[in-house]
Amino acid sequence: xxxxxxxxxxxxxxxxxxxxxxxxxxxxxxxxxxxxxxxxxxxxxxxxxxxxxxxxxxxxxxxxxxxxxxxxxxxxxxxxxxx
Amino acid sequence: xxxxxxxxxxxxxxxxxxxxxxxxxxxxxxxxxxxxxxxxxxxxxxxxxxxxxxxxxxxxxxxxxxxxxxxxxxxxxxxxxxxxxxxxxxxxxxxxxxxxxxxxxxxxxxxxxxxxxxxxxxxxxxxxxxxxxxxxxxxxxxxxxxxxxxxxxxxxxxxxxxxxxxxxxxxxxxxxxxxxxxxxxxxxxxxxxxxxxxxxxxxxxxxxxxxxxxxxxxxxxxxxxxxxxxxxxxxxxx
Numbered sequence: 505x506x507x508x509x510x511x512x513x514x515x516x517x518x519x520x521x522x523x524x525x526x527x528x529x530x531x532x533x534x535x536x537x538x539x540x541x542x543x544x545x546x547x548x549x550x551x552x553x554x555x556x557x558x559x560x561x562x563x564x565x566x567x568x569x570x571x572x573x574x575x576x577x578x579x580x581x582x583x584x585x586x587x
Numbered sequence: 588x589x590x591x592x593x594x595x596x597x598x599x600x601x602x603x604x605x606x607x608x609x610x611x612x613x614x615x616x617x618x619x620x621x622x623x624x625x626x627x628x629x630x631x632x633x634x635x636x637x638x639x640x641x642x643x644x645x646x647x648x649x650x651x652x653x654x655x656x657x658x659x660x661x662x663x664x665x666x667x668x669x670x671x672x673x674x675x676x677x678x679x680x681x682x683x684x685x686x687x688x689x690x691x692x693x694x695x696x697x698x699x700x701x702x703x704x705x706x707x708x709x710x711x712x713x714x715x716x717x718x719x720x721x722x723x724x725x726x727x728x729x730x731x732x733x734x735x736x737x738x739x740x741x742x743x744x745x746x747x748x749x750x751x752x753x754x755x756x757x758x759x760x761x762x763x764x765x766x767x768x769x770x771x772x773x774x775x776x777x778x779x780x781x782x783x784x785x786x787x788x789x790x791x792x793x794x795x796x797x798x799x800x801x802x803x804x805x806x807x808x809x810x811x812x813x814x815x816x817x818x819x820x821x822x823x824x825x
């Protein structure tokens with residue numbers, strides 16, 4: 505069992521998203537950080553969470569095809585409306 | 588279209604212009620200036636050929652599409668809503684006052700239109716009902732012993748036999764998983780983690796409290812993490 509300052513692995517996972525979003529208090533962040541330094545399971549879970557966030561962040565970006573379609577559709581609508 | 592009023596101020600950090608063609612006047616780069624240019628072009632009956640319109644749409648169109656799709660769960664409806672969003676935005680461009688960024692303003696118009704579409708289609712899920720379906724904790728408590736430690740060691744994805752091997756595959760898998768999330772979770776995770784909206788922008792977009800959006804986000808993320816591990820292992824993950 506890995507516990508750091510009364511914070512269990514379950515406790516760390518419960519705080520993980522706030523940790524990722526910078527929403528923990530300084531003392532909470534210290535305690536979570538210390539646990540992550542000592543617990544390979546939680547450190548791996550954090551790494552996995554970060555990989556997912558990075559992938560999500562890059563997934564809704566510049567889709568040329570979507571933009572092409574929107575531009576074309578708008579131009580047609582505006583041309584038909586005389587705008 | 589009404590006459591365009593010149594907008595004062597340029598978004599901080601954005602300078603310069605884009606030159607579309609050698610004989611054409613430079614097109615502004617900032618969103619505010621682009622919006623004003625589109626309004627001016629529309630007022631002169633040149634909206635269909637407006638280079639500023641194309642720049643603005645290319646810059647924000649995919650994000651609007653992702654937001655609309657997250658609300659509607661339907662790509663075709665999302666495209667229609669985005670078209671309505673752009674038309675509404677250009678019609679009201681002269682009234683844009685810069686209280687929020689152009690991007691946030693566009694996302695707000697889009698979210699409102701998408702929700703109106705949901706109501707029209709009678710596809711609204713009462714918020715309280717959706718809320719009650721979420722567990723108190725976003726993760727599966729059975730993944731932990733009574734003492735709070737992991738029951739099964741957490742394995743790095745690199746060590747799993749069926750782990751996703753490329754970033755593109757992971758993105759595609761996540762996109763599919765996000766589409767299957769409950770509506771409220773999907774809306775929040777798309778806005779926060781895919782579109783980079785701040786918590787306050789999301790609460791404003793969806794008319795929810797900061798606490799609500801936080802819990803929805805955490806549930807969504809936990810579901811995605813668990814689903815990906817289950818896919819990789821071929822079993823149910825924590």
